[in-house]
Structures are given as C-alpha cells and as structure tokens.
Amino acid sequence: MRKLSGIFLVGLCLGAIGAVVVTASHTTSAASEPIAVTEPVTTITAAPGSPTGEPAPEATPTPAPKAGPAPVKVDAGTLDGLVHGGEVSAVVFDRQRGAATVSVHADRQYTSASLVKLLIALSVLQQNGPVADVQRMLSRSDDELASRFWADYGGPSIVTRWAAKLHLTGTRPPSDPGRWGDTSITAADVVRIYQYLVAHGPSAIMSALRGATERGSDGFRQYFGIPDATDGRAWAVKQGWSCCRPTRTLHTSGVVGEDSRYIVVVLTEHPARVDYATASKRVTDIVSTLLG
Template identity: 75%
Template sequence: MRKLSGIFLVGLCVGAIGAVAVTLSHSTPPQAVAVAETVTPPSVTTGVTTSVSTSATPPAKTGPEKKAEPTPEPGPGVDAATLDKLVRGGNVSAVVFDRQSGKTTVSVHPDRDYTSASLVKLLIALSVLERGGPVADVQRMLSRSDDDLASRFWTSYGGPSIVTQWARKLGLTGTRAPADPGRWGDTQITAPDVVKIYRYLLDHGPSAIMAALRAATERGSDGFRQYFGIPDAAGGRAWAVKQGWSCCKPTRMLHTSGVLGDDSRYIVVVLTEHPAGVDYPTASKRVTDIVAKLLG
C-alpha cells in the first residue's frame, strides 16, 4: 500500500482550476429541466450518454486496515508546471486540504472557474434534505450521479436559488448560478469553493450525503465509468467521491472531488478542462495521473 507521504505537499500555492463534471443527460425526460450532458460510453472513445439512474445504494468503499497516516511533508514535483503538463492543451486546478492540521497543503490555479457538471448535485442534495426531501432518492442521485433525479429536485427545490443560497451561507466566492436557469450543470465553481462544501458536509451536513459518496458506484446511471481520479489513485485508502463530466460546449470537463484517508482526513478537489478532441478515456487517465502525482 502506498503511503500518504507527500500527498498534499505543503502549499506550492500557485495561482489559478477542470473535470467530472457535467453529467450530460442523453435521455432527460421532456418535463425535466436537466443539464444535457454528452458522455462517451465506457467502451467507446466517442459518443453520447448521461449520468445515473439508480438502484439500491451499494456498500461503502473502504481501504484495508487502518494505519496511522503521516502528517504531509514538503516534497518535490507538485506545482502548476507539473500538473499543467498532464493536461496538455487544457486547464487544471487542484486543492488539497488537511483536516487534521487545518491547512491547505496544495493549491494550484485555485482561481480558475469551471462549469460544475454533477458537482452541483452536492448543493442540490443539501437543499432537498434540509427541507425533508426523500433521503433514498438523494443518495441515489449522488452515488450513481442520476441526472433525472437532479433535474426533478432542481425544479422542485428552487432551481438557481439553490446555488445562490448555499453560496451565501457557505461563503462560496467563486460559485455562481447558471446563466440558463434550467441547466444546473452549467453552475460555475472553483476548487477552493468545492473544498468549503466538503468541509461543511463533514462537519455539519446530513450524514446521508457522505454515506452516499462512500457508496459511489463504478458506473454512473448513464454507464459512464466514474472511478477515475480519486478512486483509481487511492491505492487501497478509504475514499468518498462526487465526480463530474460533461462535453462539449466547447470543451470537455472532467472533475474528481471527495475525501481520502482515515477519518476523511484529506479533502481533494481536482477540476479539469480538456479540448473536445480529447476523448473520455484519455481525459480520465489524465485526471487519475494528477491525483497520483498529488499522492506522491
């Protein structure tokens, strides 16, 4: 098992953030106000699909026996230039927060903004559960990244006001509601804001949300493989994730976000944007390589 040695190497804060994100709905029902997300099926490098339908929430993913994790130490190699090379022709932002020390240990291109794709489902889930909505459906929306459920909740629980209300409550300075009120996946986000959302979820949010993220399925409801990034690079460590993907207006977004390690010690957010000509398998590998580089 690899250790979390230089994982979240001290700072190297370098300035300004793209990918799993917009889960493109290929089959959004007529009445839904969903985000139309174009997704390449797992076995193909070009094509279209969408994110999640659902079934019962699968068992949580956990790593092997718990071991004490070392405090992150300074290490070479995690800086903007290093990560930029992994997304040739695209953009990347990465932020890692160590909950034990209360410090941000990696910050690369933190001010760049991206369309959220399915990461906005975290805010949708908070709104639904805050108002006593159906817990099981919220968990299916998250663990299988179900676009139909997200569209239904978006319409019923306030649409763009979901974003503006939570941005105000959590102090999200780079998060904005979509210009088209029906396209929830076009919500604008930044990596530091996504870290703030996870900090709130872990400290104050409904436990059902993190339980769903720990039970994320390998395939989304649209068939897209959503274990790129954090899950593929975790190396047996415990994890919980919300992923996002979308294409192609005009670029391809792929985001991995979540927590890693014992007691959800590390919050990891990697947002990426790729040229439309870069297919999903290639973009997925790039995101996994970025997380692996962060882990050292």
C-alpha cells in the same frame, strides 16, 4: 454530468443502467503520512458552524507519525503539464492540520457538471426531501433526479443560498436557469463544501459518496481520479463530466484517508478532441501525483 436543459433528459454518453443500492464505505487501509505538499502551506477559510468549521478534536495524545518517504512537492507547472492544452486546478486540504498542502489555480472558475449535485442534495434534505432518491442522485450521478430536484427545490436559488451560507466566493448559478450543470465553481469553493459536509452535513450525503458506483446512471465509468489513484486508502467521491461547450470537462472531488482526513479536489478542462478515456487517465495521473 452537465444537464443540457431543464427537461428531464439523460446526459451524454451511454444509456442508464439498473438501480444499484448505495453500498457501505470503501474502508481498506488509509495512509498516515502527509500527502504531497507545496510550499507555502495555505489556509482555506473554515466552514461555518463552529469557530474552526469542524468539531473540536478530543483531548487525546497525538501518536508519533510513522516514518515515510519525503512528501512530493507539486507545483502548477507539474500539473499543467499533465493536461496537454487544457486547464487544471487542484487543492488538497489536510483537515488534521487545518490547511491546504496543495493549492494550484484554486480560484479558477469551471462549469460544475455534476458537482453542483452536492448543493442540490443539501437543499433537498434541508427541506425534508426523499433521502433514498438523494443518495441515488449522488452515488449514481443521476441527472434525471437532479433535474427534478432542481425544478422542485429552488433552481438557481439553490446555488445562491448555499454560496452565501458557505462563503463560496467563486460559485455562481448558471446564466440559463435550466442548465444546472453550468453552475460556476472553483476548487477552493468545493473544498469549503466538503468542509461543511464532513463536519455538519447530513450523514446521508457522505454515505452516498462512500457508496459511489463504478458506473453512473448514464453508463459512464466514474472511478477515474480519486478512486483509481488512492491505492487502498478509504475514499468518498462526487465526480463530474460533460462535453463539449466548447471543452471536455472532468472533475474528481471527495475525501481520502482515515477519518476523511484529506479533502481532494481536481477540476479539469480538456480540448474537445481529447476523448473521455484519455482525459480520465490524465485526471487519475494528476491525483496520483498529488497523493505522492
């Protein structure tokens, strides 16, 4: 959730609920077929750290793909029609293929809301900060912890350092140094962050995202989007929500499938008159469309 000041305030909506221990990963069945595709397939720059941005795959025979329904084609018009007066950007990146199968408005900028907590977590753990608190900040989207870490571990320089390291071309720190949730992001940049997290990031971060609780620390239901739309696939997520300067923001991001095969990022803005329940359903419908 977007922080409205540098002081330790809880964000919008409901009051904080009790502490919840970060749980084990959501590991039901994972789909082996490709998810929805658009044409042409595009490539996103590999994350730094290795020639491809990820560890080299083991030299094992590739099993024949299972037969499945024809992939769903998703275009900008289809997704734009699901937000009714708002804006949407979406990228689905297939780590096995090393390319994006969906890329719609990938470089459009949005305020990050709580997605910037991924960069805050990287900075805290890089400096040997408290692992358990970082995991709580991520799994429960705890704004108070995010504000404390933002103040203690570099503020806007957190964003500039990681943007340079990960080659995030559309990510910018907030103009007001205390409003970490006003960091600018793009869907393409969020994909690059997940490429780095999966391949090279501290394991504590992905564990926290696999253990995301249904309710955030402010009581907001954060299972919209990827969790509600995955239909039994394994997932790990970081969500974002905020309102209303001037729009209502809802973002869903994470990995889906066996071995975190698909990175899925959906960023949305809705008119302020659209309530959270309606906006949440729209984001879930977008992800359902992407997953076919």
